[in-house]
Amino acid sequence: MIEYRVKGLSCGNCARTLEEEIRRLDYGESATLSFASGKLKLDERVPLERVRQILGSDRAYLAEPSEGAEPSGSGASPAAAQTLPLAQKRDGEQMRDRGEHGDEHGHAHGDEHEHAHAQGSKRLIAILGVSAAIYAAALIMDGSVPSLLAVGCYLTAAALSGYGTFYKGVKNLLRLKFNIDTLMTIALVGAVSIGEWKEATLVAILFGVNELLEGLGMEKARRSMEKLLSVAPKQALKLEDGAETLVPVAALQIGDTVVVKPGEKIPSDGSIVFGRSSVNEAAITGESLPLEKGPGDSVYGGSLNNEGVIRVRIARAYKDSSLARILHLVEEAQETRTPTELFIDRFAKYYTPLIMIVAALVALVPPLLLDGNWTKWLYQGLAVLIVGCPCALILSSPIAILSGIARSARHGVLVKGGVHLEQLGKLDTLAFDKTGTLTKGEPHVEETVIYEEPRFFSAAGAIERASSHPLAKAIMKEVERSGIAPLEADGIRAVPGRGAVADCGEETYWLGNESLIEHFAIPERVREQIERLKQNGLTVVLVADRVDVLGLFGIADEIREESASVLSALRREGIRRTVMLTGDHAKTADKVARAVGIDEAFGNLLPEDKVAMVKSLAAQGAVGMIGDGINDAPALASARLGIAMGKGTDSAIETADVVLMQDHLGKLPEAIRLARRVNRTIRFNIAVSLGLKLAALLLTLPGWLTLWFAILSDMGATVFVTLVSLTILIERKA
Known part of the structure; x- marks a missing residue:
């Protein structure tokens, strides 16, 4: 599989439609397009020109790599080699190492396509502005000029702002595919056919504005994630035989010595062999205060050297470093979909055809059975179609999830996917290992x-x-x-x-x-x-x-200073039960539990006993297991949510769903608070988007619903849920 970045995706429903079209291409059966991350994964044999045409129909396009990606090698098609996909991810491969030339090339193309995306947005704004000006002129002239001239102005403004929607809608109608564009196209054609020129034009302009704002909101969330992923160092100053050489980070090997000057990032995990400095590890652990480091102290790749010149002996190749693992986990997290999102997708699939049926009933039943006015009720039916657009509903979840994952990662809490973020916000029971979790692990x-x-x-x-x-x-x-x-x-x-x-x-x-x-x-x-x-x-x-x-x-083993305060904070966040599971004897377990405020302690447990205890707790509530040792991995895997200490063993980190990159539990209450906020935001967004539609639909009973009010209610709901979701990224300054 080859991975590309797609720019310009405006809505989740559109992304799903594009994915379905790409899957119909030769070798496209396994293609996936993520609306949240803007990533397209393809079999390398898929014809890229056809992919570009499909994306172009929705004003989206394939972007060049932002980092030094390469053609996929012996199996790559010429087309794939020419377009230089963002990253080539073979099965089992974690990350593409970054090189010196790739970095320069990536920045050039990254800037070029960011500029292209900005230009595309400006062009759309200009088109909508011109359409609005023509519409305003037509309103002013209406009644004082020949009606054909005014109608011509209305149609011109509608064509400028709605041609993209109309093109996609007609194409979908011919294929009997019913989505947002289909609804809008039918509504526009219907409004024009009954002579509602003004409202048809206003609907086209407002829908264009809606799509623009929707796309900008999602791009804001994506840029926040991309900014997080841009912290990786690109080059290193390697010291060899007394000479300093600038090399790509990917070229460093275990045992190499690098020179890190003030203001530079440490290229990979290692230990200081010369010099002293304060090091900011915020990119990895989320801790904002710098740490004093000297000879013998270990350092993370991606950490910022504040003042002194230090020499670092590399202990891990970059692809195996803590930072690389973090970036890989964050990238993967964008691809997962929560149960709520999957439910909304299934709901939207049946919701759109249902709305078309409701609209048909509104348009036909009163004139046929109640002697209603055909024009009036056809108008009401068209308004129902517009109200039925599920834009706000589809956006209720992905922006909030992406914002929550990005903000958590900024604080050194890695959530491996939206589904795990959702589960983190639902926990009511926490099971803790003792050694290295509640205690310092330095016996x-x-x-x-x-x-x-x-x-x-x-x-x-x-x-x-x-x-x-x-x-x-x-x-x-x-x-x-x-x-x-x-x-x-x-x-x-x-x-x-x-x-x-x-x-x-x-x-x-x-x-x-x-x-x-x-x-x-x-x-x-x-x-x-x-x-x-x-x-x-x-x-x-x-x-x-x-x-x-x-x-x-x-x-x-000394108890961590923060353990008692963390347990108190967790109770305030709604954790109703805390349990300690340890292989240590019961008396030691009881002593530690009393000291930190754990509700229950169970000692003398083998790894399989911990698994059995977690399963028993799971029958009574939503349980999360927190540990750091290899013997905790089975229990982490069996819990609804496994939480690992970032400085624990690799097996615990790989098994866990959430990783605290610090060597303490201090960030856990904040992570749970943020997850609960994300869940509340999603529920609120769904309620608002459905509530506004229901209110608008009720206006059809007395015949009060208008086309412009219908599109305004849909646009208002979309903008509102987008802004509410983006507030998750906002942090109050202490």
């Missing part, structure tokens, strides 16, 4: 109980030296402090949720919680020490051989 050994010192430390070191688990790091620090060298392990076997077993020569050692030690009965003296450590709120890790316990580690 330390607070106490040891040693029964056989040399082997206790050497066996623990043998098992934990290769592990990256936070508890393993804490234990290894204690082993290093003891000065006892770890044994060499012949093989280490992990036991999920319990610990690990290692073979060291002829001896086997166990390290983990009590449930791991099943091959002998734990002595009473040891049990007493275990209970004492638990009572102190410590996590207990046992080390044993085949016959006895060698010692105990009592490990503490």
Whole structure:
């Protein structure tokens, strides 16, 4: 599949119609056109000239790439190579790396097509302005000049402003396709046929204004998203053999060293090897305050270096960096459609033909059965057609969703699609992992109980030296402090949720919680020490051989300062129940839960137990699961909404539906508040768009509905829901 950017899409219904037409082309069966993102995905064999013709019928066009995209390679058609699509996304490919020449080329074409789009809008405004001037002149002259001259002016103004709608409407009528353009074309032809020149012209002009404002509103939401996606660095100053060379970011490899000067962006994830500076990570984490960084500190690609010159050793290729993952997730998020949007689409599909039936009944029943005036009721039927245009209804959701995703991403909260944003706003129960989520995830050994010192430390070191688990790091620090060298392990076997077993020569050692030690009965003296450590709120890790316990580690993990305040804020946002799910023992779980204000705590849970608990909670409400570890991934996947900490494991981030790019929960209440606002906005928009139409339709009962009032009510509803949706992007300054 090849991906193109489409500019000039004016309405969701039009985008759907264009998609259907493109799918009828050779090899076009799999084509998708997203109204929200303005992206067209095509099989590379689809004839692009035919695609351009189809788009041109709706004043839309294929844009050149905004970044350095390339032809798709060996399988690309000449047409595809000539048009340089925005991005080539093969199956399984995440992002197209950006190059130096691609950047220059992209900016040139991006500016060119932004200019073309602006020119197109200006041209449409000019046409509507000329039409309005001719219409005003005709109104002034009407009655004082020959009627044919006035009628000619009206028809000229109507033709100028409504030719596009008329062309599409006639084409749809010939194909028996009923959409907005079909409704408007029938209404215009009908009004002209009964001699309503003034109102036919006014309808054509107002509908043109409506389409213009609709398109501008959607472009505003899209530009907000595109601005968000433009933060990626394009070039880097690579340091090699003492010489600095400007290279494309895509050319950097792991281990390369780059020089980052004040005001420049760090090209990819890495660590500082020289220099000190304050770094603004707002593009990644949403945190506005800069952080002081020095040698050894890790940095994100896309972060802004504020003052000092630093050298950074690259730890990840750009395509695997945090920023690249963020941009990929945000781009993908635009493509998903919420249940509300899908419902509106299905509703609109049947709504338009239904309106045509209602209009026919209004036009025919009173004259045929009630001896009504044919001209009057035909006029009312035409007004019903105009009222029936579902523009405002179709726009009720996509602009609000796109605005919500863009604003969330600006604050370092990545929502992987509109459906997940909608679900985030419906949560009433939250389940939390403990370590790394409610606590800092930086445990330390607070106490040891040693029964056989040399082997206790050497066996623990043998098992934990290769592990990256936070508890393993804490234990290894204690082993290093003891000065006892770890044994060499012949093989280490992990036991999920319990610990690990290692073979060291002829001896086997166990390290983990009590449930791991099943091959002998734990002595009473040891049990007493275990209970004492638990009572102190410590996590207990046992080390044993085949016959006895060698010692105990009592490990503490500091609670995050913000955890208690976040839990309070979540309750204010409507979260009625909070639960903690942890593999730690129950006493430690209860202690942490009381400290932060969690309603219920469940300890000693294996990964499968967490999944079962989440499913049990889901039967009682809309549940979201928050975690950061690999053992949280199954529970994140089984929850209605999985929320991952951005500095957690890759598996948790990939599994989750929402990612908090900070290393804390501070942004979660704000994210839920925004999601609830988006949901409220969509419901309000739907109510307004349907309510205004119902009110206008009721005016047909006494015969008071006019064509100009019908189009004004439709246009007013469209502009209103667009403006209401765009307010989501507005942020109050603190």
